[in-house]
Amino acid sequence: MPDDRIAGWRPSDSDLFTTYGDAFVPRRREQIETVADLLDDLAEPHVLDLCCGEGLLAEEYLRRHAAGRVTLLDGSPEMLDKAAQRLARFGTRWEHVRADVHDRVWRCGAYGGVMTSLAVHHLDGPGKRDLYRDLYAMLVPGGVFVMADLVEPVGARARDIAAAHWDRAVLEAGGAEAARAFAQAQWNYYRLPGPDPVDTPSSVAENLTWLSEAGFAGVDLVWLHAGHAIFTATRP
Numbered sequence: 001m002p003d004d005r006i007a008g009w010r011p012s013d014s015d016l017f018t019t020y021g022d023a024f025v026p027r028r029r030e031q032i033e034t035v036a037d038l039l040d041d042l043a044e045p046h047v048l049d050l051c052c053g054e055g056l057l058a059e060e061y062l063r064r065h066a067a068g069r070v071t072l073l074d075g076s077p078e079m080l081d082k083a084a085q086r087l088a089r090f091g092t093r094w095e096h097v098r099a100d101v102h103d104r105v106w107r108c109g110a111y112g113g114v115m116t117s118l119a120v121h122h123l124d125g126p127g128k129r130d131l132y133r134d135l136y137a138m139l140v141p142g143g144v145f146v147m148a149d150l151v152e153p154v155g156a157r158a159r160d161i162a163a164a165h166w167d168r169a170v171l172e173a174g175g176a177e178a179a180r181a182f183a184q185a186q187w188n189y190y191r192l193p194g195p196d197p198v199d200t201p202s203s204v205a206e207n208l209t210w211l212s213e214a215g216f217a218g219v220d221l222v223w224l225h226a227g228h229a230i231f232t233a234t235r236p
């Protein structure tokens with residue numbers, strides 16, 4: 001990747017997210033633990049962390065599994081640096097790759113699991129369908145895909161409630177200062193008029209359908225709060 005910008009995600013977004021992430025991500029600790037719970041029994045304990053950010057999911061996976069390994073992928077050099085600092089204590093059990101999630105060059109390998117948080121909504125519908133097919137091919141039989149991400153509400157009432165729950169979660173986790181930063185940055189996707197060229201979440205039903213169409217079994221919605229969902233799917 002020749003320049004420092006990835007489509008739609010600016011270095012200032014990384015700064016804001018690393019400062020306020022614990023508040024901006026609803027029930028963040030619960031989400032991290034849920035993702036890790038879903039990856040606890042992998043036959044091949046090598047996991048890809050897609051759009052890893054600061055490496056919080058990777059940290060939890062490596063902390064839980066002494067024989068575990070993680071490949072971290074992100075488009076932002078700043079985020080990869082922060083992840084490297086966080087994971088230094090795990091020695092050689094991780095590696096990182098700089099790539100754009102939209103590209104296909106990185107879509108190879110044989111992983112026991114793939115995890116991702118707050119990134120796949122940057123792909124449009126056809127992009128998600130292709131990604132799910134490619135991830136299926138990148139998993140060993142029995143491999144597990146776990147995705148935490150924004151979802152698109154079907155109706156206006158559900159959108160309003162997602163927006164309100166997200167605002168409340170930020171205030172509860174981060175107090176007035178985080179709530180101000182959240183509002184100022186217009187981070188609450190569900191309060192925006194839309195459509196947005198960068199953030200393009202799909203509905204729960206679409207995600208479940210596309211995962212099944214890609215060949216996954218055990219396709220399920222595990223967790224949902226404030227428009228943030230966790231899905232799981234297993235390659236038979």
Ligand SMILES: C[S@@+](CC[C@H](N)C(=O)[O-])C[C@H]1O[C@@H](n2cnc3c(N)ncnc32)[C@H](O)[C@@H]1O
Nearest residue numbers: 006009051052053074075076079100101117118
């Ligand atoms: C909201 S953060 C989530 C980070 C981490 N997964 C977490 O939950 O804490 C989004 C991450 O996706 C990365 N990202 C955004 N667009 C990307 C793209 N097109 N290709 C690769 N990474 C991208 C950003 O650099 C950032 O680290």
